[in-house]
Amino acid sequence: MRYTVGVKYTAFLLRYRVPISACALLALIGIGLVAYTHRSFPDIVVTRTATGFVPSKITIHKGQAVVFVSTAEKEFWPASNFHPTHGVYPAFDPKRPLMSDESWRFVFDRVGVWNFHDHLSEHTTGTIIVLGRPGESSRECLSHAATSSPDDLAECWSVDITEALESKGLSAAFDMFATLYAHNPTFRGLSCHDAGHILGASAYKEYEDNHHAIDRPETAYCGYGFYHGFIETMLGDQGPAQYEKVRAYCNALKTDTQLNNPSGACFHGIGHAALDSLPGDVWGDEAKMVRAAIDVCEQAVEGLPERAQCSTGVYNALAVAESAHSYKLAFSTVDPMKLCRSQKEAYQIGCYKEFGIGVIREKRFNRSETIAFIRSFKNAEAEAATLLGYMGDEVARTNGAPDLAAFHTFCESFSSSDDRFACERGVLSGLRQAGAPGKEYEAMFNYCALYGAGSAQTGCYTFSIQQTRDITTNKTVWLNACRAIPDQDIAPLCR
Numbered sequence: 001m002r003y004t005v006g007v008k009y010t011a012f013l014l015r016y017r018v019p020i021s022a023c024a025l026l027a028l029i030g031i032g033l034v035a036y037t038h039r040s041f042p043d044i045v046v047t048r049t050a051t052g053f054v055p056s057k058i059t060i061h062k063g064q065a066v067v068f069v070s071t072a073e074k075e076f077w078p079a080s081n082f083h084p085t086h087g088v089y090p091a092f093d094p095k096r097p098l099m100s101d102e103s104w105r106f107v108f109d110r111v112g113v114w115n116f117h118d119h120l121s122e123h124t125t126g127t128i129i130v131l132g133r134p135g136e137s138s139r140e141c142l143s144h145a146a147t148s149s150p151d152d153l154a155e156c157w158s159v160d161i162t163e164a165l166e167s168k169g170l171s172a173a174f175d176m177f178a179t180l181y182a183h184n185p186t187f188r189g190l191s192c193h194d195a196g197h198i199l200g201a202s203a204y205k206e207y208e209d210n211h212h213a214i215d216r217p218e219t220a221y222c223g224y225g226f227y228h229g230f231i232e233t234m235l236g237d238q239g240p241a242q243y244e245k246v247r248a249y250c251n252a253l254k255t256d257t258q259l260n261n262p263s264g265a266c267f268h269g270i271g272h273a274a275l276d277s278l279p280g281d282v283w284g285d286e287a288k289m290v291r292a293a294i295d296v297c298e299q300a301v302e303g304l305p306e307r308a309q310c311s312t313g314v315y316n317a318l319a320v321a322e323s324a325h326s327y328k329l330a331f332s333t334v335d336p337m338k339l340c341r342s343q344k345e346a347y348q349i350g351c352y353k354e355f356g357i358g359v360i361r362e363k364r365f366n367r368s369e370t371i372a373f374i375r376s377f378k379n380a381e382a383e384a385a386t387l388l389g390y391m392g393d394e395v396a397r398t399n400g401a402p403d404l405a406a407f408h409t410f411c412e413s414f415s416s417s418d419d420r421f422a423c424e425r426g427v428l429s430g431l432r433q434a435g436a437p438g439k440e441y442e443a444m445f446n447y448c449a450l451y452g453a454g455s456a457q458t459g460c461y462t463f464s465i466q467q468t469r470d471i472t473t474n475k476t477v478w479l480n481a482c483r484a485i486p487d488q489d490i491a492p493l494c495r
Contacts, residue, residue, distance in 0.1 A: 145310030196225025224265030231269030271313020319358025395430025438473025
């Protein structure tokens with residue numbers, strides 16, 4: 001364990017004086033005197049004040065410790081991004097609130113750019129840049145790619161993109177994001193949604209400074225993580241009663257005033273921010289937390305479809321929190337879907353889909369167990385929506401290498417046409433999310449080709465065309481692929 005909680009900080013520098021034999025000394029020299037070098041740097045103190053962390057940005061060396069203290073006379077909780085799961089650097093988290101007179105010491109043993117926040121006030125943030133041995137940079141993290149786990153790699157990429165933002169600006173970070181997405185299927189499957197959050201949060205700050213909206217195709221990648229980060233940051237910055245600007249931004253993303261993928265992700269982001277901003281006095285009460293967050297949706301958003309989409313962000317954030325045991329929450333082992341049955345009718349489907357997929361992942365259901373669980377809803381619309389979401393999630397988890405024939409066979413195994421349709425749409429949505437940038441249509445068209453000629457194939461192609469027309473990077477190549485589809489009903493759509 002690299003941190004201590006509950007012990008007041010009493011010494012600025014703790015020095016170790018340990019006798020070392022000649023052999024041991026030679027051994028230490030052989031490994032670069034790593035441990036001794038780490039101990040040679042003094043601890044750095046970061047103070048949580050009433051207005052934020054001071055200093056809010058520091059540069060330290062690998063192996064150096066930071067001690068967090070407070071003068072704000074209230075509980076605080078310094079932890080790694082992202083809120084609320086702290087998954088970028090999980091060890092950088094005391095796992096509980098600290099009293100105002102407590103300190104917490106943490107040794108940073110990973111090189112990188114580590115953004116952090118106060119879990120009890122997530123918009124209070126700071127940055128810790130950890131340097132390696134002389135000449136190293138945060139890219140040391142990626143040098144271990146061959147032996148790293150996927151989760152470790154996801155953290156490395158997030159740190160790398162953050163470093164690009166810090167040193168080169170938003171455009172360079174977008175370029176890095178685009179390159180990773182184009183050439184690394186693991187990135188597309190595991191971490192690009194969170195990386196999109198990072199870009200979105202930074203884009204909001206730029207938008208506030210110069211009202212310049214980001215018009216890049218990458219904003220649509222990875223389940224619209226960009227818009228989620230943008231809106232969550234905007235909502236937090238504007239305050240809980242100032243929704244006009246947030247609402248206007250989401251509405252501007254609509255096509256012909258109709259809700260679409262970007263605007264839907266935008267309203268979804270409001271729901272996420274609503275739940276993740278709730279005060280501590282409602283933590284642990286699932287129903288009370290959801291009710292409070294839905295109240296925010298109903299105040300911030302106009303129009304029933306938009307409010308329903310906002311509610312999906314609430315339920316998704318709740319599922320994430322329960323899986324991570326954040327906010328004193330955990331999935332019920334008796335009846336986890338009881339919550340959804342108690343929701344307003346307009347929001348129930350979104351609850352079943354978002355929360356249901358969270359339960360499926362938490363319980364590690366295999367496919368047959370998943371289908372049985374979905375059937376237990378006894379609500380045809382909720383079952384279809386959850387099946388669609390589940391299949392999209394399954395495809396995205398293949399790290400860009402889905403077995404199209406296997407997914408097609410599974411979808412076709414359903415006896416109900418409604419189930420087959422939901423399964424197909426889920427697969428296509430997953431292919432769109434995890435496909436090669438600008439070329440998502442390739443896998444989607446290949447999947448549709450597995451159907452025999454008929455209405456099912458036409459519907460598959462139609463959906464795929466509508467979903468990829470505006471995000472392709474080479475419209476000429478896309479048109480040629482579209483026009484090569486052997487279905488006369490499709491030709492008018494290839495424009």
